[in-house]
Amino acid sequence: MLPTETSDVTNGNMNTRNLTFLSISCLALAGCFPEHVERTVAGTRVVTLQHDYTNTHAIVGGDGRIVLVDSGLERNVPALEKALTASGLDPAKVVGVVLTHGHADHAGGAKAFQQKGAVVIAGAADEPLLRDGQNDPLCPTNADARGRLAGDQAERYQGLTADVQVTSTTSLLERTGLDAEVVAVPGHTRGSLVVRVGQSVFVGDLLRGSVFGSDAEVHFYMCDVEANARDVQALLARWPDVSTWFVGHFGPLTRTAVQARFGAKP
Numbered sequence: 001m002l003p004t005e006t007s008d009v010t011n012g013n014m015n016t017r018n019l020t021f022l023s024i025s026c027l028a029l030a031g032c033f034p035e036h037v038e039r040t041v042a043g044t045r046v047v048t049l050q051h052d053y054t055n056t057h058a059i060v061g062g063d064g065r066i067v068l069v070d071s072g073l074e075r076n077v078p079a080l081e082k083a084l085t086a087s088g089l090d091p092a093k094v095v096g097v098v099l100t101h102g103h104a105d106h107a108g109g110a111k112a113f114q115q116k117g118a119v120v121i122a123g124a125a126d127e128p129l130l131r132d133g134q135n136d137p138l139c140p141t142n143a144d145a146r147g148r149l150a151g152d153q154a155e156r157y158q159g160l161t162a163d164v165q166v167t168s169t170t171s172l173l174e175r176t177g178l179d180a181e182v183v184a185v186p187g188h189t190r191g192s193l194v195v196r197v198g199q200s201v202f203v204g205d206l207l208r209g210s211v212f213g214s215d216a217e218v219h220f221y222m223c224d225v226e227a228n229a230r231d232v233q234a235l236l237a238r239w240p241d242v243s244t245w246f247v248g249h250f251g252p253l254t255r256t257a258v259q260a261r262f263g264a265k266p
């Protein structure tokens with residue numbers, strides 16, 4: 001395990017340093033990524049825990065309560081709880097889990113946290129995926145994804161019913177104590193959500209980070225790439241003060257990086 005990196009990313013420049021750190025570490029350690037990286041973005045404390053190249057973001061409130069954005073693969077729940085503890089966080093203080101969507105690598109661990117008392121928040125339109133614990137038909141966008149398709153499509157997890165089923169913009173304050181809004185952005189799945197907290201947004205698989213470096217990329221699986229670009233552009237316009245985009249895989253990304261890849265062409 002690599003040491004936890006703590007940094008203040010109130011401006012975009014820090015992200016480049018973070019990602020350079022990750023890249024150098026991975027090159028040095030043959031593909032290894034840190035299990036947890038802590039960042040503070042304009043007062044919002046975020047610990048990103050990574051297993052099987054999938055991020056779970058722990059947003060930590062001033063009172064120690066934790067809201068997770070995504071829950072990783074079901075088989076990684078023990079490792080996720082261990083990583084929370086290693087980050088100085090108490091897994092028992094997870095009061096809420098927001099699922100950006102119902103794919104197995106994001107929703108797989110949700111049932112375990114729900115059984116321990118956390119409120120699970122998910123898009124209403126992903127209810128069939130959560131109920132059955134399986135992915136919808138995936139549309140690969142590159143050769144790597146085509147090579148992984150059979151395995152990713154076959155992933156399963158313990159099904160569940162979300163406690164809060166989001167259909168329109170929803171505040172998390174009452175249910176979790178976190179001053180955040182959840183917005184439905186269908187596209188990657190029908191029930192995909194994004195979460196905005198202060199100057200950060202958590203977008204799941206709306207887009208992804210590059211494997212090395214700090215670029216924004218189209219996600220590995222996206223059925224309508226043109227509509228996806230329009231969705232990203234709409235969020236850039238909606239939240240001009242958001243500096244940091246936390247994604248489901250690699251990242252995080254600066255607003256500048258997202259604009260460079262997805263911004264409207266003149």
Ligand SMILES: [Zn+2]
Pocket residue numbers: 101103106188205221
């Ligand atoms: Zn996904």
